[in-house]
Amino acid sequence: MYLNSIFHNPERLERLINIASSSFVPLLEGAITYTLPLTVITFTIGLVIAFFTALARIFGNRFLRGIAQGYVSIIRGTPLLVQLFIIFYGLPTVGLTISPFPSAIIGFSLNVGAYASEIIRAAILSIPKVQWEAAYSIGMTRSQAIRRIILPQATRVAIPPLSNSFIGLIKDTSLASLILVTEMFRRAQEIAATNYEFLFVYSIAAFIYWVICFIFSIIQGKIEGRLDRFVKTVGGVR
Amino acid sequence: MSIQVKNVSKSFGSFQALKDISVDIESGELIALLGPSGSGKTTLLRILAGLEGLDEGAIYFDGENITNVSPKERKVGFVFQHYALFRHMTVFENVAYGLKVRPRKTRPSKQEIAKKVNELLELVKLQNFQDRYPSQLSGGQRQRVALARALAVEPKVLLLDEPFGALDAKVRKELRRWLRQLHNEFHVTSIFVTHDQEEALDVADRIIVMNNGKIEQIGTPDEVYENPKSPFVYDFLGNVNIFRGRLQNGKLRQGQFEISAPNYLDSHDEAVGYVRPHDIQIEKEKVDNETVAAKITFIHIVGPTVQIELKREDNGEFLEAELTKEHYKNLEIQKGDIVYVRPKQLKVFIPEDFSI
Numbered sequence: 176m177y178l179n180s181i182f183h184n185p186e187r188l189e190r191l192i193n194i195a196s197s198s199f200v201p202l203l204e205g206a207i208t209y210t211l212p213l214t215v216i217t218f219t220i221g222l223v224i225a226f227f228t229a230l231a232r233i234f235g236n237r238f239l240r241g242i243a244q245g246y247v248s249i250i251r252g253t254p255l256l257v258q259l260f261i262i263f264y265g266l267p268t269v270g271l272t273i274s275p276f277p278s279a280i281i282g283f284s285l286n287v288g289a290y291a292s293e294i295i296r297a298a299i300l301s302i303p304k305v306q307w308e309a310a311y312s313i314g315m316t317r318s319q320a321i322r323r324i325i326l327p328q329a330t331r332v333a334i335p336p337l338s339n340s341f342i343g344l345i346k347d348t349s350l351a352s353l354i355l356v357t358e359m360f361r362r363a364q365e366i367a368a369t370n371y372e373f374l375f376v377y378s379i380a381a382f383i384y385w386v387i388c389f390i391f392s393i394i395q396g397k398i399e400g401r402l403d404r405f406v407k408t409v410g411g412v413r
Numbered sequence: 414m415s416i417q418v419k420n421v422s423k424s425f426g427s428f429q430a431l432k433d434i435s436v437d438i439e440s441g442e443l444i445a446l447l448g449p450s451g452s453g454k455t456t457l458l459r460i461l462a463g464l465e466g467l468d469e470g471a472i473y474f475d476g477e478n479i480t481n482v483s484p485k486e487r488k489v490g491f492v493f494q495h496y497a498l499f500r501h502m503t504v505f506e507n508v509a510y511g512l513k514v515r516p517r518k519t520r521p522s523k524q525e526i527a528k529k530v531n532e533l534l535e536l537v538k539l540q541n542f543q544d545r546y547p548s549q550l551s552g553g554q555r556q557r558v559a560l561a562r563a564l565a566v567e568p569k570v571l572l573l574d575e576p577f578g579a580l581d582a583k584v585r586k587e588l589r590r591w592l593r594q595l596h597n598e599f600h601v602t603s604i605f606v607t608h609d610q611e612e613a614l615d616v617a618d619r620i621i622v623m624n625n626g627k628i629e630q631i632g633t634p635d636e637v638y639e640n641p642k643s644p645f646v647y648d649f650l651g652n653v654n655i656f657r658g659r660l661q662n663g664k665l666r667q668g669q670f671e672i673s674a675p676n677y678l679d680s681h682d683e684a685v686g687y688v689r690p691h692d693i694q695i696e697k698e699k700v701d702n703e704t705v706a707a708k709i710t711f712i713h714i715v716g717p718t719v720q721i722e723l724k725r726e727d728n729g730e731f732l733e734a735e736l737t738k739e740h741y742k743n744l745e746i747q748k749g750d751i752v753y754v755r756p757k758q759l760k761v762f763i764p765e766d767f768s769i
Contacts, residue, residue, distance in 0.1 A: 303497070305493055305495070305497040306497060306499070308464050308484075308491070308493070308497065309491070309493060309497040309498075309499070309562075310499075311463075311464070311483075311484045311485055312462060312464070312484055312489065312490070312491035312563070313490075313510060313511030313514075313562060313563070313565070313566050314485045314511055314514065314515065314566055315485065315510075315511075315514050316485065319514050323510070323514065324499055327501045328499075328500065328501050331501070404546070
């Protein structure tokens, strides 16, 4: 119906082409200046948080374990949007005003940190105990064993679920539009509000999200291939 | 390095894995820890390596108490049952890593490490495989990498946990000989765990036979095989035929049937005679009371030896005999024949001495 009405109405077709060409650039700009940086920065910070949270949960004393567990529980137990709203709209009422982009960074980083810490924890625990023992038996310290024996192997285990988180994060950044970050989806909302072509403009935004995710899943495949070199046997059978 | 284990006990929850174990091992010995699963042999090995703590007792290396020393500082090489190679590293890296991670002061230079690793890989005949990953090797090759990795750090003691357990019979035998040779060359005190009595008898200087967390016997292969101190050791070191009876005047009597046991002169109402299958003689005529009639139920030819299963005519118990093929041919016996069985050599244990 929609397509029909477009192709049988040259004026409307022209209007849509105009809108497409005029909105594509601002949308892509939103993706490049906000969506991607937000994703990459928060994922990096989140991984660091996740790594130390995982170590605290595995090796920490009761105190550290308790803090790590509490953090993971609170973040996983509350909606991401609510967390963002608390940081951006809530904190100013106690005198702590943070501008939109930093608010988004804080909110998303804490969120990624909690989820990814579980992935990293599981990956570390999936490495057999005897690998630790073998490391100790040839004279490694615990930190050497973690760095040189456990993490390289755990990384291989963690890559697919972490890639999942990363791709999830790309799309989750659209929530930042609700705390006034002018990322891609916010721009789409603004453009659509002026020309009322909601379906068309949001579809363009969706398409750009999909292309970005597609590119990253290709990168994921490449990384896995590299880390896989040690699990391949002569015949190529695992 | 000499090793002393003094009164070591270890429990896992309510299960007592080791009960007051004491052993002295001399420098340069090759020792087999032999026993069934659950006997505590692997636990003892892991305690020696420092991978497991102990509840009571102490371990001495060269007279020095190292009970609370970390595995890293014990200078022990450990070969794990399933190799535990670092899967993300090549063969070369696996062997080199123990040297690479040393603190700067004691770390050899890159060239020295490479030289050392190449020597070791040559020793284990894997010099052409140094760039492979463990997943690209066969079981026997992995085991040799594990050995090279353990030897790279120049251990004072080499501990091996069922080193050949997961390999096929032929590779096992090959590696066994090779371990023996290696030991002759390096003279590093070595202890290996096994549940295979043949392996223990074949390779070790001395065997420690364990059962239920205790040491049953320590001795050379010949000693434990020829003079087992307990029925358990006798039973564990080979197949066995059991004759229960009454010990009197150097004879074990079972009704009419009596077996001469000249080394046992005291009398007991209950005694158990143990006879190895190869000490059972088969005769076609009854010449005296020292034989018992039995029917041949099964004949099994394994290469040069012939195993014969028999069922006693008087009490229906089964016996097992082992003959050479030549002897078997001369006897001209076949399944279903009634023959007379003569135990040639008897080891007698009095059950009450070994009550559990």
